[in-house]
Amino acid sequence: MMQQFEAAKARCPGALVLFRMGDFYELFGDDAREAADLLDLTLTSRDKGPDALPMAGFPHHQLDVQLVKLVAAGRHIAICEQIDDPKTTKGLLRREVTRIVTPGIAADETLLDPARSNWLLAILPRDNRDGADPKVGLAWIDVAAGRFEAAVVHRDDVADHVLRLDPSECLCGEKHRELVLELVQPAGKRLVTTRPDWWFDDATADAAVTRAVGGRRLEGLGFELPADAPGVAAAGAVVAYLEQNEPAAIARIDTLAAWRPGLRLEIDEASRRSLELIRAAATGRRDGSLAGVLDRTRSPMGARLLGEWLSAPLVDKSAIDDRLDAVAALVADPILAAQLAEKLSGIGDIERLVGRVITGRAGPRDLERIGRATAILPDVVFLLASCGGLLADLRDGLDPCPDVASRIGAMLREGCPVFAREGGFIRPASTRPSTTSWNSPVAARPGSPATRRRRSSGPASPRSRWATTACSASFWKSAGRMPRRCRRNTSASRR
Numbered sequence: 001m002m003q004q005f006e007a008a009k010a011r012c013p014g015a016l017v018l019f020r021m022g023d024f025y026e027l028f029g030d031d032a033r034e035a036a037d038l039l040d041l042t043l044t045s046r047d048k049g050p051d052a053l054p055m056a057g058f059p060h061h062q063l064d065v066q067l068v069k070l071v072a073a074g075r076h077i078a079i080c081e082q083i084d085d086p087k088t089t090k091g092l093l094r095r096e097v098t099r100i101v102t103p104g105i106a107a108d109e110t111l112l113d114p115a116r117s118n119w120l121l122a123i124l125p126r127d128n129r130d131g132a133d134p135k136v137g138l139a140w141i142d143v144a145a146g147r148f149e150a151a152v153v154h155r156d157d158v159a160d161h162v163l164r165l166d167p168s169e170c171l172c173g174e175k176h177r178e179l180v181l182e183l184v185q186p187a188g189k190r191l192v193t194t195r196p197d198w199w200f201d202d203a204t205a206d207a208a209v210t211r212a213v214g215g216r217r218l219e220g221l222g223f224e225l226p227a228d229a230p231g232v233a234a235a236g237a238v239v240a241y242l243e244q245n246e247p248a249a250i251a252r253i254d255t256l257a258a259w260r261p262g263l264r265l266e267i268d269e270a271s272r273r274s275l276e277l278i279r280a281a282a283t284g285r286r287d288g289s290l291a292g293v294l295d296r297t298r299s300p301m302g303a304r305l306l307g308e309w310l311s312a313p314l315v316d317k318s319a320i321d322d323r324l325d326a327v328a329a330l331v332a333d334p335i336l337a338a339q340l341a342e343k344l345s346g347i348g349d350i351e352r353l354v355g356r357v358i359t360g361r362a363g364p365r366d367l368e369r370i371g372r373a374t375a376i377l378p379d380v381v382f383l384l385a386s387c388g389g390l391l392a393d394l395r396d397g398l399d400p401c402p403d404v405a406s407r408i409g410a411m412l413r414e415g416c417p418v419f420a421r422e423g424g425f426i427r428p429a430s431t432r433p434s435t436t437s438w439n440s441p442v443a444a445r446p447g448s449p450a451t452r453r454r455r456s457s458g459p460a461s462p463r464s465r466w467a468t469t470a471c472s473a474s475f476w477k478s479a480g481r482m483p484r485r486c487r488r489n490t491s492a493s494r495r
Contacts, residue, residue, distance in 0.1 A: 104169025114300035137230025146252030150231035151259035205236020264312035
């Protein structure tokens with residue numbers, strides 16, 4: 001058994017190994033001593049004498065609670081589970097590391113602050129050659145949301161970017177550890193994790209990034225090579241870190257965005273601290289900061305978006321005008337604003353829930369919450385249809401829930417009528433999959449009059465798979481808003 005524990009320690013150096021033994025997770029040796037201090041556990045031992053091996057543990061059902069404490073303390077955790085079934089296996093059970101959790105790749109809601117994005121930041125300083133300005137490659141990812149960006153900045157600006165992102169974990173090569181610690185020191189104490197230098201090689205990193213983004217060329221993603229090579233190399237190290245510790249998270253990556261200066265207001269370290277934009281200087285918490293005062297959002301995604309807007313305000317006049325137009329539309333129509341607020345209160349954190357589904361750790365409650373949020377979306381889109389400025393973002397696929405709303409945005413771009421009102425109900429304007437179906441199409445552009453409802457017969461031909469699901473009787477029944485006609489037709493089909 002101890003050989004299995006040592007094998008797990010060798011695979012995950014520097015991590016606390018939670019070793020499953022029956023109904024308990026046990027830690028041994030130095031891991032047990034450290035966990036006893038962090039988790040307030042009692043040290044025990046199976047042996048007696050001065051050379052006895054320390055042990056500490058907790059019941060398996062307390063795993064989520066203890067993980068929160070360990071991640072908050074900045075520790076890496078390796079969970080070593082029993083692979084064999086104890087009911088059918090005789091002798092020693094086989095155990096393997098099935099999950100690795102670090103502060104930068106934690107994706108479960110229980111481990112994260114709902115009002116704050118959880119960034120993993122890779123930092124790659126490049127040597128100053130031919131008297132050129134010293135450059136640093138940066139790449140950051142929010143594993144729970146799949147957002148992935150990279151940039152090349154001046155060495156003096158690294159601390160400002162670290163403060164803006166407020167990453168939970170920083171990644172660097174072994175030979176650059178001391179320099180990276182020096183660069184992030186003005187931004188406060190940060191967890192810095194070192195990995196092999198070859199992870200940051202240009203060729204290795206290019207191959208890793210290409211795998212993650214589905215074979216697309218970096219130039220097509222907006223990168224200018226070789227000027228942006230340090231940022232791409234840092235992004236490759238991030239991908240390698242995920243492949244080692246959380247391979248399922250790579251499926252959440254859709255693209256790698258090139259961050260450019262000048263698109264947002266760049267706030268230096270001293271100003272950011274003095275203005276207390278996101279965190280109060282006295283407590284280091286959101287309460288008492290500008291974000292805490294302004295935050296009246298109705299979902300965790302809105303709270304995180306507000307924090308990002310305050311951390312990096314817009315500078316482009318047209319973008320500012322678009323945002324102000326959206327605000328003006330809600331101010332001018334308080335009834336619409338109240339209805340949107342009511343609907344959005346039930347959306348939940350779709351972004352992170354979808355992340356749990358992709359990584360294979362979603363439970364029935366998570367799926368039920370996603371279904372409930374999806375059932376609310378038709379009402380939200382219908383309300384936004386009267387405000388062109390608000391619906392424009394959805395039409396461009398920029399909604400905080402890209403996995404669901406981008407499909408709606410694609411339907412809008414194709415000119416497909418998405419939602420219509422029928423009596424007291426809002427439903428997708430598409431044929432239902434039954435022997436008798438009907439359409440109530442509305443124009444894709446907001447404000448256009450709805451056409452007259454017509455009955456039709458024959459097989460349904462919805463434009464998308466999502467529309468088929470959304471139009472089914474089970475969809476409306478789960479939402480608690482099933483129209484009477486749909487209920488009658490469903491009953492008739494059963495008869």
